[in-house]
Amino acid sequence: MTDHDRSTPTPSGQATERGNAAPPTEVGAMFDRISGVYDVMNLVISGFQEPRWRHRAVRAAGVGIGDAVIDIATGTGKVAASLMDQVGPSGRVLGVDLAPRMIQRAKRTYADRDGLDFVVGNAMDLPAPDGGFDAATIAFGMRNLPDYGRGFAEMHRVVRPGGRVVCLEIARPDHLIARIGRVWFERIVPFLGRIAGQGDAYGYLVESVRNYPPPDRIAEIMREAGLVDVAWTRMTFGMVTVHVGRRPPDPASGPVA
DSSP states (O other), X not given: OOTTOOSSOOOOOOBOXXXXXXXXXXXXXXXXXXXTTHHHHHHHHTTTOHHHHHHHHHHHTTOOTTOEEEEESOTTXXXXXXXXXXXXXXXXXXXXXXXXXXXXXXXXXXTXXXXXXXXXXXXXXXXXXXXXXXXXXXXXXXXXXXXHHHHHHHHHHHEEEEEEEEEEEEOOOOSHHHHHHHHIIIIIHHHHHHHTTOHHHHHXXXXXXXXXXXXXXXHHHHHHTTOEEEEXXXXXXXXXXXXXXXXXXXXXXXXXX
């Protein structure tokens, strides 16, 4: 599929104060188009760091055997599968994504994993009950949402009191070494995208990162959504951050470990 083989426009990557300016239909269609190259491109453009970043986010979820987790913007399901490794056969993981082709690939890849399910759904209105999960994760998906606050509020809603919310996302580096790394990200990544026949999509990636709020603002948005104990960790010279927060415990149930 080439840059011109599309029925909907590629989103610009521009953002408002609330979130990504692109309609969700454009974002979903773009990820459908790149579903075939998504995993390989993630590995290459991350400098082969993506597995390490993913495992860090999974550890941050703090889940164990028998727990239930929801992974939003699950893509081809790699984070969800790693979470399934943590919760074991007695646990369950639900992966949700706006792009049907991504969900189709995830279902095919992990068809043999009992307890691991994938559904098409919108992060703005998750197909999940209140308090139904021990943790909620989103990896490289928050900057695609039209309303960051609502995205975190939905994650807050679907975890139990005391449950964790984890956001792994590309960040704008703020020191010299990381800025050198930006040359790779802002110049080489679009070039690699063009080689893969998806130049517009990977141009969107760069632009969406430029317009994503800095880590301290994301922490504020998480608190505004009702999360507590919010903290974040920088990785790979500040190129990515892992934010973690908790839904406040139910006062009637006492403290939560």
